[in-house]
Amino acid sequence: MEIDRRAFIASLGGTAAVSLMDSEAKADALEHWMEDSLDQQAAAGQGAAPEKFPTVAELEAQIETRNYRRGTGNVFVNTRGNVKKLEAMPKNPTLQDFFRLRFAPANHVLQSATRALKTGMSEEIILACLLHDCAQALMKSDHGWWGAQLFEPYIPEKSAFGIRYHQALRFYADADAGYEYPDLYYRIFGQDYTPPPHIEATYKMLRNHKWYIEPRMVTVNDLYAFDPNAKVSIEPFTDIIGRHFKSPKEGLGNDNSPSAHMWRTLANPDAPL
Amino acid sequence: MNRPFLTMIFAVCLVATTAGQTGKPTNHKGLEITLLGVARAQNVPLLDCPPGTNSQRGNARGGEEFAIVTLAFKVTPAFKETIVKKPVMTDSTGKAYNTSVAIIDPGSLPAYECAFPFRVPAGTRVASLQIETATIDLASLDKK
Numbered sequence: 001m002e003i004d005r006r007a008f009i010a011s012l013g014g015t016a017a018v019s020l021m022d023s024e025a026k027a028d029a030l031e032h033w034m035e036d037s038l039d040q041q042a043a044a045g046q047g048a049a050p051e052k053f054p055t056v057a058e059l060e061a062q063i064e065t066r067n068y069r070r071g072t073g074n075v076f077v078n079t080r081g082n083v084k085k086l087e088a089m090p091k092n093p094t095l096q097d098f099f100r101l102r103f104a105p106a107n108h109v110l111q112s113a114t115r116a117l118k119t120g121m122s123e124e125i126i127l128a129c130l131l132h133d134c135a136q137a138l139m140k141s142d143h144g145w146w147g148a149q150l151f152e153p154y155i156p157e158k159s160a161f162g163i164r165y166h167q168a169l170r171f172y173a174d175a176d177a178g179y180e181y182p183d184l185y186y187r188i189f190g191q192d193y194t195p196p197p198h199i200e201a202t203y204k205m206l207r208n209h210k211w212y213i214e215p216r217m218v219t220v221n222d223l224y225a226f227d228p229n230a231k232v233s234i235e236p237f238t239d240i241i242g243r244h245f246k247s248p249k250e251g252l253g254n255d256n257s258p259s260a261h262m263w264r265t266l267a268n269p270d271a272p273l
Numbered sequence: 274m275n276r277p278f279l280t281m282i283f284a285v286c287l288v289a290t291t292a293g294q295t296g297k298p299t300n301h302k303g304l305e306i307t308l309l310g311v312a313r314a315q316n317v318p319l320l321d322c323p324p325g326t327n328s329q330r331g332n333a334r335g336g337e338e339f340a341i342v343t344l345a346f347k348v349t350p351a352f353k354e355t356i357v358k359k360p361v362m363t364d365s366t367g368k369a370y371n372t373s374v375a376i377i378d379p380g381s382l383p384a385y386e387c388a389f390p391f392r393v394p395a396g397t398r399v400a401s402l403q404i405e406t407a408t409i410d411l412a413s414l415d416k417k
Contacts, residue, residue, distance in 0.1 A: 115321070118377045120356050173334065175392040178359065178373035180319065180331025220373065223319055227327040 051183070056190035071141030075102060075269040089267040092251030095154075095241060099234055102266050103134050110232035111225035116217065123240050125217045127155060128162030130237055132218050135163075138266055143167060146262075153257040154246045158214050165215035166222065168202040171195045177216045182223055296414065301407035303352030304379055309343040309386065311399055311415040317341060322376045322387035331373065331390065339390040340370075340399050342411060347384045354380055358405050362391045365398040365412070376404075 063069075068077045077083070087101050099106055113130035121129075135147030144167025152160045173181045185193070195203070206212050241247075248255035253263035265271075296308030317339045319329045323346070333339055342362060357376040361369050370391040393399075402409040 115375065115377065119375045173331075173392070175373075176371055178371050178375075180317075180373050180390075180392065181334070182319070183316070183330040183332065186332070223329050223331070223373070224321055224327055224375070226329050227325045229326045 051187075053183070053186035053191040055192050059188075059190050071139065073136060073138040073140060073269075075137045075266060086270070089253075090251070092249070093253065093263075093267065094247050095245055095252065096234060096238075098134075098252065098263070098266065103137050106134070106234075107230065107232060108225050109133050110234060111227060111230050112218075112221040113237060114230075114232050115221045115224050117236060119221075121217055121221075122158075123244060124156050124158040125162060125214060125221075126237070126240055127244050128159040128166075128214065128218050129221045130234075130240075131155070131159070132163050132166055132222065138262060150259050150262045153259055154248075154252075156244055158211060159244065161211050162214035162218045165202065165206055166218035168195070168199045169206060169215050170219045170222065171199060172203050174216060177213070177220060179216065179220050179223065184226075296409070298347075299407045299409055300349070300351075301404055302355055302357060303349050304357070305347040305349055306404065306407065306409065307345040307347075308402075308409050308411065308414060309345055311411050312341045312343070314339050314341060314390075317388070317390040319373060320388070322346070322374055322389070323378070323382050323385040324387060331392075333392055336395055337392055338395045338397075340393050340397065340415070342389045342391065342399075342402055343386060344389070344402075344409075345384070345386050346379065348380050348382070352380050360389050360402050360404045362389075362393075362399060362411070363401050363403065364393065365400045367400075 066079075068079065075086070089101055090097050093101075103109070109130055109132060112132065113126050116126040116129040131151050132147060133143060135143045135150050138150070139146045144164050148160045148164030151163060169179075171181075171185065173179055206215065248257065253260050253267050298305045298307045300306070315333045315338060317331050318327070319331050320327050331339075340362065342360070344360075357379050359372055359375055361371060363369050370393055372389045372391050374387065374389045376387075389402075391399075399411045399415050401411055
């Protein structure tokens with residue numbers, strides 16, 4: 001087994017701490033460290049056989065093993081049991097109300113927006129990151145387009161552009177912008193997946209678009225927002241939402257906007273018709 | 274496992290670490306930055322700097338690989354909270370490469386290590402790393 005000397009000594013508190021240990025304690029520490037490293041390597045798939053990703057055909061073969069479709073929005077299905085009764089929305093619901101009552105826990109989008117904020121990106125991009133996957137509550141398939149449609153009446157055009165097109169750009173690595181093709185897509189789309197023609201055509205259009213960087217930065221922050229231990233909240237975005245989200249006084253869903261019906265569906269997904 | 278053997282390995286580790294200086298520290302905005310090594314891989318964890326526990330990993334395409342530059346950061350009293358831009362790596366022909374890893378809240382921990390992957394054509398010889406105005410020589414530690 002290869003030993004990372006620096007990591008091992010750091011795990012003990014550095015060379016000063018090590019100097020206070022007797023030989024027996026040092027041997028114990030090394031043995032424990034080697035066992036832990038083996039466990040970690042096994043868990044991470046390092047030093048062992050690389051993770052085997054499914055093929056497109058294998059994923060397709062799973063379709064009839066489920067009682068729901070993978071593109072179904074999160075408010076409509078619970079893949080691990082029955083759905084729960086939802087808390088009613090306030091009379092004039094705001095974006096923050098939807099975050100709390102329908103998009104929650106929303107950890108991924110909050111992490112993504114936090115990264116955009118901390119790396120000094122524009123407020124339009126930060127807002128796009130905050131909202132980029134929220135439409136998955138309603139519909140997962142084509143969620144970029146659904147999301148842009150949902151938010152378009154209320155947000156800057158650049159933010160809507162970022163939300164709509166991050167869906168296409170995520171399949172195309174861009175080292176210059178700092179975006180790598182993730183394992184996640186091998187896992188959920190299949191290792192041999194190729195994007196459909198409309199996504200390919202959209203990608204080609206975007207490469208020459210003056211706003212290319214908007215959806216690209218959404219994809220860049222997207223990848224770094226899967227930390228199960230990250231502590232995030234919507235509070236740091238209150239001002240940005242206030243500046244850029246035109247919240248209707250009647251409440252989302254009651255304002256007769258082109259996407260009001262989508263907000264009403266999110267508010268009451270138990271309506272039978 | 275055999276105890277005398279483990280004790281011996283331990284002693285070798287300790288000596289090698291304290292004696293094997295991997296790079297001369299560079300000071301930038303109150304951050305003491307030391308090059309620890311350059312490695313190669315096809316699949317890398319996507320962890321910002323300082324690293325958290327993000328679960329995603331990135332993949333190189335055919336004919337490419339990641340050159341992974343590992344740096345140690347030590348926050349000195351001179352450090353003041355600021356944004357530090359992503360490093361840029363230059364190969365031996367002068368071509369520049371970006372990384373997906375961002376430096377976020379660099380003063381949040383007193384000391385930490387970060388790995389910066391750069392997707393390059395397989396076999397690329399790396400030359401230097403630039404963090405804003407600081408330059409770190411990579412050539413001597415590139416394990417190709």
